Amino acid sequence: MSAATGLIRGSRRKPGFLAAMLHRLSGVALALFLPMHFIVLGLALGGAKDLDAFLQLTRAWPVRIAEWGLVTSLALHMALGLRILAIEFLSFRAKTASVVSVCCASAAAVGLLFLLGGA
Amino acid sequence: MTAETSKPGVAAAAEALTVRVWRGAESGAFQSFQIRLRANQTVLDVVTEIQREQDATLSYRFACRVGMCGSCAMVVNGRPRWTCRTRAAAVAEADVLTLEPLRNLPIVKDLAVDMEPFFEKWRKAHGYFEPGEDAAKDFALVSPDEPGRREADAGVECINCGVCYSACDVVSWNPDYLGPAALNRAWTLVNDVRDQGQDARLDAVSGDAGCHSCHSHMSCTEFCPKTLGPTFAIAGLKRATIGRALRRKG
Numbered sequence: 004m005s006a007a008t009g010l011i012r013g014s015r016r017k018p019g020f021l022a023a024m025l026h027r028l029s030g031v032a033l034a035l036f037l038p039m040h041f042i043v044l045g046l047a048l049g050g051a052k053d054l055d056a057f058l059q060l061t062r063a064w065p066v067r068i069a070e071w072g073l074v075t076s077l078a079l080h081m082a083l084g085l086r087i088l089a090i091e092f093l094s095f096r097a098k099t100a101s102v103v104s105v106c107c108a109s110a111a112a113v114g115l116l117f118l119l120g121g122a
Numbered sequence: 123m124t125a126e127t128s129k130p131g132v133a134a135a136a137e138a139l140t141v142r143v144w145r146g147a148e149s150g151a152f153q154s155f156q157i158r159l160r161a162n163q164t165v166l167d168v169v170t171e172i173q174r175e176q177d178a179t180l181s182y183r184f185a186c187r188v189g190m191c192g193s194c195a196m197v198v199n200g201r202p203r204w205t206c207r208t209r210a211a212a213v214a215e216a217d218v219l220t221l222e223p224l225r226n227l228p229i230v231k232d233l234a235v236d237m238e239p240f241f242e243k244w245r246k247a248h249g250y251f252e253p254g255e256d257a258a259k260d261f262a263l264v265s266p267d268e269p270g271r272r273e274a275d276a277g278v279e280c281i282n283c284g285v286c287y288s289a290c291d292v293v294s295w296n297p298d299y300l301g302p303a304a305l306n307r308a309w310t311l312v313n314d315v316r317d318q319g320q321d322a323r324l325d326a327v328s329g330d331a332g333c334h335s336c337h338s339h340m341s342c343t344e345f346c347p348k349t350l351g352p353t354f355a356i357a358g359l360k361r362a363t364i365g366r367a368l369r370r371k372g
Binding site for chain 2 (some may be wrong): 096
């Protein structure tokens with residue numbers, strides 16, 4: 004047995020660590036999305052037929068759910084990125100748990116607006 | 123005074139406390155001790171009682187017992203803390219205390235760690251005053267209201283306890299990372315108008331294992347028993363090093 008073991012160490016069960024993980028994972032999700040986004044845009048260069056065929060696909064429920072996830076991830080990534088900028092450039096010091104909660108709530112609100120907007 | 127030391131109901135302590143203490147070095151096991159929990163007893167008092175009354179071979183480190191020297195830091199129930207200013211009743215979970223040595227440092231024995239890598243990084247970060255080749259001819263007049271003086275004041279009360287270093291995820295991922303305490307010290311010196319070694323210091327803190335490796339998890343700031351903000355000191359170093367690089371290009 005070794006000291007300081009445990010799946011998630013005590014010092015990592017902190018909102019700052021959670022925020023960093025959410026920021027990175029949402030960033031990875033966006034990075035995976037971007038090439039696909041450019042492929043779709045590239046379809047337009049080949050003519051309307053290919054693009055329309057793909058846009059038909061986006062009406063399927065699984066794609067719509069994925070779109071909602073993407074929009075929410077984008078909002079979360081932006082909110083948590085603004086938090087980092089505020090810490091590093093404005094020395095913004097507030098209770099981390101509250102700030103991270105506000106970031107998550109903002110992202111959820113954006114996701115909800117996307118759904119209400121007829122996603 | 124930290125939040126946990128002022129927690130209400132501390133005096134009404136339970137009768138018995140189970141203390142799980144790390145025994146050994148990098149490999150070892152927890153050993154359980156039963157002690158009577160006294161009102162207002164600190165975690166350091168608990169360890170001292172175990173060592174004096176139950177097992178004299180238990181190794182740990184302390185000196186001042188009043189939160190000045192930074193010697194007695196340990197991981198208590200998963201969180202690094204200064205044990206001399208942490209009341210046992212306030213942090214015990216279901217009347218159990220789990221005590222481990224500080225993380226990210228080699229374990230000498232039981233609860234004592236080797237602090238040498240920690241202080242070596244202070245040296246690597248140029249965390250010492252550089253008076254320059256020529257001695258100052260007169261006293262430097264530094265107003266308490268000057269922005270640089272305020273920045274230095276914000277971080278200068280570090281007691282070198284190693285709590286931030288133990289809490290830092292980046293140190294655990296990259297053992298070469300200079301760590302919050304060394305970078306915090308470097309930032310106080312960057313704001314010292316008398317210091318003549320700024321270029322070398324900014325070079326030292328802007329390498330692969332320097333300030334730009336910080337991910338702003340803020341564990342150092344959350345756990346610091348002196349409520350300092352190493353995260354903001356590191357952010358200051360990031361700005362200073364980037365500003366210098368831009369000035370050099372321009």
